[in-house]
Amino acid sequence: MEGASVYLNGKLIGFHNKPTELVENLRRKRRAGALPHELNAAYYAENDEVYINTDAGRARRPLLVLENGKLKLTQKHIEELKADKIGWKDLLNEGVVEYLDSEEEENAYIAVREEDATPEHTHVEVHPSLMLGVVAACAPFPDHNSSPRVTMASAMLKQALGVYQSNYALRMDTQSHVMHYPQKPLARTKHAEIIGSNDRPAGQNIVLAIMPFGGYNMEDALILNKASVERGLGRTTFYRTYTAEERRYPGGQKDRFELPKPEIQGYRGDEAYRFLGEDGIILPECKVDGGDVLIGKTSPPRFLEEVGELSMIEEKRRENSVTLRPSEAGDVDAVIVTEATTGNKLVKVRVRSLKIPEIGDKFASRHGQKGVVGMIVPQHDMPFTENGITPDIIMNPHAVPSRMTVGHVLEVLGSKAVSLEGEDFLNATAFDRLDYGGLKKMLLKHGFRHDGKEVLYNGVTGEKIEAEIFIGVCYYQRLKHLVSNKIHARSRGPVQILTRQPTEGRAREGGLRFGEMERDTLIGHGTSMLLLERLLKESDIVTELICEKCGTIAVDDQIRKKQYCPICESTNVKPIEMSYAFKLLLNELKALNIRPKVVLEDKA
Amino acid sequence: MSDLFEKYEGKLPKKVLVELKEATKGLKSPEVKKTLERVYGEFVANKAVPGEAVGIIAAQSIGEPGTQMTMRTFHYAGVAELAVPQGLPRFIEIVDLRKEPSMPVMEIYLTDSIRKDEEKVIAFAERLENVPLSDIATVEEDFAKKRITITFNEMRLNEHGLTVEDAIKKIEKAVRRKAKEKKDNNLVFEPGFNTLRSLRKFVDRIHETKLCGVKGIRKAVVLQEHDGSGWYIKTDGSNLAAVLKMAEVEPSRVYTNHIREIEDVLGIEAARNAVLIEAKAVLDGQGLKVNPRHVMLVADVMCYDGQVRPIGRQGVSGSKSSVFARAAFEETVKHLHAASIKGQKDMLTGITENIIIGQTIPVGTGLVKLGMKQGK
Numbered sequence: 001m002e003g004a005s006v007y008l009n010g011k012l013i014g015f016h017n018k019p020t021e022l023v024e025n026l027r028r029k030r031r032a033g034a035l036p037h038e039l040n041a042a043y044y045a046e047n048d049e050v051y052i053n054t055d056a057g058r059a060r061r062p063l064l065v066l067e068n069g070k071l072k073l074t075q076k077h078i079e080e081l082k083a084d085k086i087g088w089k090d091l092l093n094e095g096v097v098e099y100l101d102s103e104e105e106e107n108a109y110i111a112v113r114e115e116d117a118t119p120e121h122t123h124v125e126v127h128p129s130l131m132l133g134v135v136a137a138c139a140p141f142p143d144h145n146s147s148p149r150v151t152m153a154s155a156m157l158k159q160a161l162g163v164y165q166s167n168y169a170l171r172m173d174t175q176s177h178v179m180h181y182p183q184k185p186l187a188r189t190k191h192a193e194i195i196g197s198n199d200r201p202a203g204q205n206i207v208l209a210i211m212p213f214g215g216y217n218m219e220d221a222l223i224l225n226k227a228s229v230e231r232g233l234g235r236t237t238f239y240r241t242y243t244a245e246e247r248r249y250p251g252g253q254k255d256r257f258e259l260p261k262p263e264i265q266g267y268r269g270d271e272a273y274r275f276l277g278e279d280g281i282i283l284p285e286c287k288v289d290g291g292d293v294l295i296g297k298t299s300p301p302r303f304l305e306e307v308g309e310l311s312m313i314e315e316k317r318r319e320n321s322v323t324l325r326p327s328e329a330g331d332v333d334a335v336i337v338t339e340a341t342t343g344n345k346l347v348k349v350r351v352r353s354l355k356i357p358e359i360g361d362k363f364a365s366r367h368g369q370k371g372v373v374g375m376i377v378p379q380h381d382m383p384f385t386e387n388g389i390t391p392d393i394i395m396n397p398h399a400v401p402s403r404m405t406v407g408h409v410l411e412v413l414g415s416k417a418v419s420l421e422g423e424d425f426l427n428a429t430a431f432d433r434l435d436y437g438g439l440k441k442m443l444l445k446h447g448f449r450h451d452g453k454e455v456l457y458n459g460v461t462g463e464k465i466e467a468e469i470f471i472g473v474c475y476y477q478r479l480k481h482l483v484s485n486k487i488h489a490r491s492r493g494p495v496q497i498l499t500r501q502p503t504e505g506r507a508r509e510g511g512l513r514f515g516e517m518e519r520d521t522l523i524g525h526g527t528s529m530l531l532l533e534r535l536l537k538e539s540d541i542v543t544e545l546i547c548e549k550c551g552t553i554a555v556d557d558q559i560r561k562k563q564y565c566p567i568c569e570s571t572n573v574k575p576i577e578m579s580y581a582f583k584l585l586l587n588e589l590k591a592l593n594i595r596p597k598v599v600l601e602d603k604a
Numbered sequence: 605m606s607d608l609f610e611k612y613e614g615k616l617p618k619k620v621l622v623e624l625k626e627a628t629k630g631l632k633s634p635e636v637k638k639t640l641e642r643v644y645g646e647f648v649a650n651k652a653v654p655g656e657a658v659g660i661i662a663a664q665s666i667g668e669p670g671t672q673m674t675m676r677t678f679h680y681a682g683v684a685e686l687a688v689p690q691g692l693p694r695f696i697e698i699v700d701l702r703k704e705p706s707m708p709v710m711e712i713y714l715t716d717s718i719r720k721d722e723e724k725v726i727a728f729a730e731r732l733e734n735v736p737l738s739d740i741a742t743v744e745e746d747f748a749k750k751r752i753t754i755t756f757n758e759m760r761l762n763e764h765g766l767t768v769e770d771a772i773k774k775i776e777k778a779v780r781r782k783a784k785e786k787k788d789n790n791l792v793f794e795p796g797f798n799t800l801r802s803l804r805k806f807v808d809r810i811h812e813t814k815l816c817g818v819k820g821i822r823k824a825v826v827l828q829e830h831d832g833s834g835w836y837i838k839t840d841g842s843n844l845a846a847v848l849k850m851a852e853v854e855p856s857r858v859y860t861n862h863i864r865e866i867e868d869v870l871g872i873e874a875a876r877n878a879v880l881i882e883a884k885a886v887l888d889g890q891g892l893k894v895n896p897r898h899v900m901l902v903a904d905v906m907c908y909d910g911q912v913r914p915i916g917r918q919g920v921s922g923s924k925s926s927v928f929a930r931a932a933f934e935e936t937v938k939h940l941h942a943a944s945i946k947g948q949k950d951m952l953t954g955i956t957e958n959i960i961i962g963q964t965i966p967v968g969t970g971l972v973k974l975g976m977k978q979g980k
């Protein structure tokens with residue numbers, strides 16, 4: 001067969017003698033609107049193959065079309081767009097913009113900027129920053145930061161607390177945070193504006209000084225100004241929703257929302273139910289603590305045989321209430337009574353708690369510069385400038401050079417200049433060529449140094465700080481990792497039923513696991529008694545009676561005051577300390593039809 | 605003088621005493637006494653303390669730097685296509701004691717008579733290389749006529765110092781059949797098989813026929829010795845037993861990285877040293893500073909019962925004396941069942957088993973016991 005092979009959606013459909021003309025024809029018709037704009041055509045000269053794709057699932061990207069080195073997009077278009085007379089669709093239909101897939105892209109010669117375009121070029125990028133994803137493009141000056149920091153900034157933008165939905169008061173999200181005084185950032189990007197993140201911001205513009213502070217901001221820690229915190233810096237509210245449903249069980253029984261009566265199995269005591277109304281549901285604006293009941297609920301017994309004597313159907317119900325998490329506290333914000341999709345009665349209770357920034361809370365700028373609050377310092381102890389300005393946050397200078405977050409420095413400098421000048425915002429869109437000289441001029445005009453440095457005075461002693469300190473304005477985000485939701489310690493507490501070892505996890509008031517590697521370190525040090533304390537005494541120690549004659553676990557009959565072996569009836573039994581896990585192992589071996597014997601011996 | 609040494613017999617290792625006797629020759633008695641005291645003091649000070657958990661410490665001392673090992677595979681400079689695994693993969697290979705290392709390599713030094721002559725060494729290296737028939741000839745099979753034709757490539761033959769006659773002899777010997785026709789470069793077999801399958805098998809046998817070289821050695825490269833005094837051979841593939849038998853080889857300097865082969869040919873002490881040398885080479889190659897005593901302990905554990913055993917389920921860990929310790933490691937139910945069938949006893953002498961039952965471990969402070977004399 002002669003000519004180039006032509007593939008439609010990957011299938012060979014024929015051959016063509018003039019492949020270049022074919023492809024150009026297809027494109028011309030597409031731009032004219034005669035063919036759908038989803039169609040892409042490409043000619044691979046080296047293989048002499050034409051690919052025409054119309055199927056779903058191809059990643060495509062928009063580009064401005066160039067014809068003979070001139071944009072098809074004209075001033076007229078722009079004016080009409082501004083006047084809202086035309087939209088994106090019209091540009092697409094007119095062939096002013098078009099979407100290319102990865103194969104047609106191989107035939108294109110794309111200029112990054114309009115001024116770079118030559119007659120050879122076929123397309124111009126809509127904007128060079130489109131090479132970034134939505135999130136990365138929302139961070140300011142990503143083109144001035146090192147790439148790992150851009151990645152980290154993108155990850156942290158998603159953890160920032162702000163106003164996540166404008167109807168948050170009506171929603172019953174399982175967990176949510178809302179910031180009290182969010183601000184639009186001074187350093188903004190076009191992308192953030194387009195996706196609407198400036199309408200629901202997640203952060204605040206603060207005054208940032210980059211200097212050490214008595215060691216309390218080492219290792220990326222941050223110093224917070226106490227007065228700023230009290231004025232509402234980083235203040236958020238945390239909402240958690242608790243849910244309960246009146247479930248139906250086979251046999252016609254169902255759960256019941258009610259105030260549990262004291263005779264119920266597992267009654268928590270009057271104290272726990274003090275906020276409940278007649279219907280067993282808590283009232284709004286109650287101040288609740290960990291373990292308090294939010295929704296009183298009783299469930300039918302697990303086994304049907306438990307029906308009382310004299311064939312009375314009076315069942316013994318069990319307590320199954322929903323309680324506030326043990327480590328949390330707050331106020332009941334909203335109570336909703338409704339119906340589940342199953343038709344059962346459904347109750348949702350939203351509890352609100354105020355989260356004021358404290359030591360250990362995580363903050364970050366939009367440059368992958370995250371840190372934890374190391375100290376909250378009273379305003380009168382904070383350093384101050386000649387004008388009497390104290391910073392809201394002090395960041396350690398060691399955080400900058402090795403990470404190469406030049407964008408961070410630019411944001412501080414630019415935001416400072418722009419806020420002095422009284423301008424709306426600073427354009428920080430990627431690849432939008434920052435006017436650095438203009439910023440410098442602005443700073444000088446308002447009597448500041450062009451490099452953003454200022455003389456600061458020690459807030460405690462009043463002495464002048466020898467080095468000039470870089471100080472300016474920066475957008476900071478409070479991230480969702482709050483210490484108050486993570487702090488955990490235990491001395492005594494609940495154990496697992498099966499092994500009698502401490503439970504795991506904060507929600508279960510668990511212990512901190514002394515794992516295999518930790519065990520190895522104690523063996524390595526030869527600290528045998530310490531190891532025994534960690535693994536046995538502070539864990540699942542039990543004293544079991546062992547028959548000295550046959551080595552089985554003996555019985556302690558406390559009523560008859562008799563200790564004997566159930567197998568050989570010997571009364572020669574000895575109390576032995578062992579781990580409950582080992583006792584369990586002995587029992588499990590018996591279940592495997594293996595009879596373990598414990599041979600006793602005097603300790604030498 | 606000798607009574608001075610007698611005093612330390614049993615206190616210092618025999619080898620040390622012999623060395624000291626040699627070293628103190630010509631010294632006066634008080635000087636010898638002083639030396640002995642010093643040596644004994646050092647010896648005691650450097651011994652592991654009774655009850656020290658040497659195994660755990662060795663494991664941690666190798667394991668922690670081991671986390672920094674790279675997974676890179678280096679290529680020997682100058683040795684084409686010899687990609688010897690380094691770092692973690694090689695270390696795992698050593699402690700797992702694979703039947704065949706992924707890259708067996710030999711270093712063969714030759715006797716003084718030829719090692720200084722590059723030409724001779726190259727000639728010898730060519731004799732080492734194993735050449736399969738498929739390298740120097742094309743084999744065509746005609747299934748219809750049940751006939752096989754071998755066409756030699758004379759250039760390749762010459763490269764390996766072979767003649768057509770040699771090759772024919774070797775092939776005939778290997779397939780235990782006389783050729784039907786011999787013509788120039790061609791050799792025709794009509795083995796007289798009736799089934800296609802047996803004919804195929806015959807063809808495969810022809811393909812695999814080794815025309816010369818040592819079995820297992822795929823490639824041999826000549827390199828200059830580090831001090832420049834001569835040439836030695838580095839090979840891809842290892843066959844210690846065969847190489848040692850060759851007259852040109854200096855047997856005391858031959859080396860292979862194949863631990864199992866060393867065990868078979870030279871015995872358990874050599875194998876222990878091989879484990880030690882190979883493991884240390886890996887650690888040194890990664891720039892990790894690990895005290896060789898830790899590695900020695902690993903080598904000892906692998907070799908102490910007279911044969912090299914891998915660490916792990918198939919070896920050391922799977923053959924611990926304690927039932928609980930084995931059950932705690934891997935295949936719990938299998939070990940418990942086997943132990944119950946045999947009616948095994950756990951004497952609770954190890955660490956793992958004592959942790960399981962909740963007793964002090966026989967290490968460090970748990971080893972010390974306080975006794976009291978009765979009576980009087």
Ligand SMILES: [Zn+2]
Binds near residue numbers: 547548566567
């Ligand atoms: Zn008994």
